[in-house]
Amino acid sequence: MSLTDFNLLAAYAQWAGSFFIILLCAYNWRLLSSDLKAVGVYAALSFFFQLLQFVSFIFLKSKFNNPVANVYSPIEVMSLLAIYFFSPKLQKYRLLLGMVSTALLVFLTWTAITHTRTINATSETVRDLTMIVGSLTYFLLLMKDLSEENIMEMPMFWINSSILFFFSCTFILSLSMGYIQEVLREDFVIFWIFRNFLRFGFCIVICIGIWKARKLTHQIK
Amino acid sequence: MEPARVDFIIMFSIATAVMLLLAFSIILFVIFYQKRILSEQLKRQVMEVEYQQKMLQAALESQEKERSRLASDLHDSVGAMLSTIRLTLHPLVKAGNGDTLDQTKQLLDETIETVRRISRDLLPTSLEKFGLSHAIKEMCERIQLSGIIEVKISETGTPIEMDKKREVLIYRIAQEMISNTIRHSKANWMHVQLVWSDTLQLVIQDNGEGFAYKGFKEKQTNYKPGLGLYNIETRVSLLGANLEYNTVFPQGSQFTVKIPTAA
Numbered sequence: 001m002s003l004t005d006f007n008l009l010a011a012y013a014q015w016a017g018s019f020f021i022i023l024l025c026a027y028n029w030r031l032l033s034s035d036l037k038a039v040g041v042y043a044a045l046s047f048f049f050q051l052l053q054f055v056s057f058i059f060l061k062s063k064f065n066n067p068v069a070n071v072y073s074p075i076e077v078m079s080l081l082a083i084y085f086f087s088p089k090l091q092k093y094r095l096l097l098g099m100v101s102t103a104l105l106v107f108l109t110w111t112a113i114t115h116t117r118t119i120n121a122t123s124e125t126v127r128d129l130t131m132i133v134g135s136l137t138y139f140l141l142l143m144k145d146l147s148e149e150n151i152m153e154m155p156m157f158w159i160n161s162s163i164l165f166f167f168s169c170t171f172i173l174s175l176s177m178g179y180i181q182e183v184l185r186e187d188f189v190i191f192w193i194f195r196n197f198l199r200f201g202f203c204i205v206i207c208i209g210i211w212k213a214r215k216l217t218h219q220i221k
Numbered sequence: 222m223e224p225a226r227v228d229f230i231i232m233f234s235i236a237t238a239v240m241l242l243l244a245f246s247i248i249l250f251v252i253f254y255q256k257r258i259l260s261e262q263l264k265r266q267v268m269e270v271e272y273q274q275k276m277l278q279a280a281l282e283s284q285e286k287e288r289s290r291l292a293s294d295l296h297d298s299v300g301a302m303l304s305t306i307r308l309t310l311h312p313l314v315k316a317g318n319g320d321t322l323d324q325t326k327q328l329l330d331e332t333i334e335t336v337r338r339i340s341r342d343l344l345p346t347s348l349e350k351f352g353l354s355h356a357i358k359e360m361c362e363r364i365q366l367s368g369i370i371e372v373k374i375s376e377t378g379t380p381i382e383m384d385k386k387r388e389v390l391i392y393r394i395a396q397e398m399i400s401n402t403i404r405h406s407k408a409n410w411m412h413v414q415l416v417w418s419d420t421l422q423l424v425i426q427d428n429g430e431g432f433a434y435k436g437f438k439e440k441q442t443n444y445k446p447g448l449g450l451y452n453i454e455t456r457v458s459l460l461g462a463n464l465e466y467n468t469v470f471p472q473g474s475q476f477t478v479k480i481p482t483a484a
Contacts, residue, residue: 139251148262151255161248168244172236176229184226191233 007189010196015054017203018047024210034086036155036213039206042079049075070115073123074108077101077130080163084134087156089141104130124174128167135164153216158209166202170195277455285389292344295336303333338363345392353388354380354415357395361413370403371410378417381482390456391423391480397453398425398476406430408473421482426475431468 025040056064348356406429416422462480
């Protein structure tokens, strides 16, 4: 198997991961709470932008791959923050979350407009950092107001864990994105394969969370 | 590969591994933190339940002691005095001093019998001497003889000797249930069963009008603190037993108490 094959496999795997989330969310849409519906929306947006990148890769010789990624970056942050915005645990902090989201949207849109050709390391790093802080805050609030049910049965525990896990792992990659693109040109694909396989794992853990929500709703019924 | 590239890849791998480890540690910490907090909460709840049980046990024990004291006083003082009066009255009755004395003697006999009955109910001496089965049988026979209600008693299995405190609790449950049946069920027969195996099953069945157990309990809780069922349930909980109630209106009702024989 060549490196290109691995790259394609990793890209398809992460694409399939988003598709699994969409399928699960669509199938259980009525049973899902608003925060879990936001996960479904995030997966749908991610799937759509991956489709655009796929079209760019196959038909336009990857000409628009980086601009698509740069446009997607602020949209990804907003859709992920929406999960926390709709979470009942963070209801008290909605105003703060709204303000942070607006500031981030302005900043990320500005960086996306000014740096379209190469993947922007700053916006990627800010995105990762935002999501790490968001997931840590969620865990802190979860520990502050612990419920008696098993934490492993809570859908948002799995989703938040996957967010923390994935964005912690890609943080170093985002931070050194500029260096990798400029200095390790040919090796960039290796890092990207690693990132895509990680994202596949991230999607699978989210699927477990959605599955738990389905089980929980059935138990309540 | 150039050394700078190798260095970068090593640095990248280490940094990513550290981040991964950190994330993993945080997730594990959250899981274990919740488990620890929940186990502490559980421990506290268990301690509270144990404390309440001990308080209840102490209350019931003091009730039993008071009953015992009262029974002794009734039997030894009032009973003895009444018997003396009866003996004093005997020569007068024999001398034939009229109907009034006869009636007085009859009334005195009844009073002596009532005092004995109250004393027996307060302190079941047969429980102490012959054990639970015998005491319950004796209680049933007494009720049968009184003619208030037809009582059938049956026993299967080999009786197991239990701790005296547990036997007193079981006896009081049976006493309360039988008393409830007589007072409220409008039944004309009842069947008391003792089934001995790993557990003791005390089944009390009657052909009365039955009642809605849940509704009755709620009514008791909302309007008046009903002592009967409360006492039964308290003792059942102290025994670590299980209380079941079935009613088939208008055929009657059935109470089943499953009691572990070991404390």
